[in-house]
Amino acid sequence: MDHQSPVSANGLNHWFGEGEAKKQVLFDVNLEVARGSLTVLVGPSGSGKTTVLTLLGCLRDVQDGSVSLLGHELHGANSALLTSLRRRLGFIFQAHNLHNSLTARQNVVMGLDVHGNVDPAQASAAASHVLTLLGLGDRLDYLPANLSGGQKQRVAVARALVGNPDIVFADEPTAALDRESGATVVDMLKRLGRERGTTTVMVTHDNRILDQADRIVTLEDGQIVDDTGAISKAGRPRD
Known part of the structure; x- marks a missing residue:
């Protein structure tokens, strides 16, 4: 396994429920x-996409197998x-x-x-900068009640990106956005990847953004059934 990978899984298994209700997912x-x-x-609903995402992002305990995140093993990791x-x-x-x-900023x-x-x-300036990049420079002091659904989602995206994270985990980030807003969000994630090395793992049903992905991994019934790019190809835009 390439230990330089910011996030990796090896032999990952997971179950929900207990006793007779226990089910491997x-x-x-x-x-x-x-x-x-x-x-x-x-992948289809129930295929395990979000479960994988939450395990990789240390939002759920690893039960069986290995997950390495930024060089640290998550299986058995302490709080x-x-x-x-x-x-x-x-x-x-x-x-x-x-x-x-609270306002958007x-x-x-x-x-x-x-x-x-x-x-x-500095925090206020950073927040204003990211919101402006996402097209909300004129909504900095608006309360959520005065923002559209798409604008609220862009505020949430800005909140995730303002700290310059090493990895972004995104679950259906463009579902509430129109085509232009969705493209803006994905373009920003791609730019962060190029300029800062920010890695993004995203779950989506949004076919509009698949062409912008470096790699598409398909899950069905809790297993990877297709993978468009090995790690040697990931990170470089496809032709």
Whole structure:
């Protein structure tokens, strides 16, 4: 296994439930992701995509097999290690989960809270910069109630990216966005990959963005059944 990979899984199995209700949902999943690449997980509902994403992103305990994240083994990892690793990650979910009492800029500043003592002026400037890149420069001081669904999702994307994470884990990040907004988000993730080496692992049903992926991994019934690119090809745009 290439230990330079920012995230990898080897022989990953997972079960839900207990006793007679226990059901295996992942079967011997092996995956290595290249630094700076955009890897997309696709497949029908219930295929195991989001389960893989949450295991790779240390949001769910690894039961069987190995997951290496930024050079650290997650199987059996203690809470202190998991907490330190999460500070180096960005998460984008289909539900924006914004605080309704905070402005767009204030919501994004919260993405820097995990980094400890950050200068408030610098944090505000960073939040404003990322929101402007995502087309929300004129909505910095709007409350979520005064934003459209797509605008709220872009605020959530900005919150995930403002801390310059090493890896972004995204679950249906463009589902609530129109074509132009979705393309803006994916373009930004691609640019971060090129310029900063940010790695993105994304679950999506959005066929509009598949052409922008460096690699497409297809899951069915908890197994990888197709993979468009080995790690030697990932991280370079396809022709």
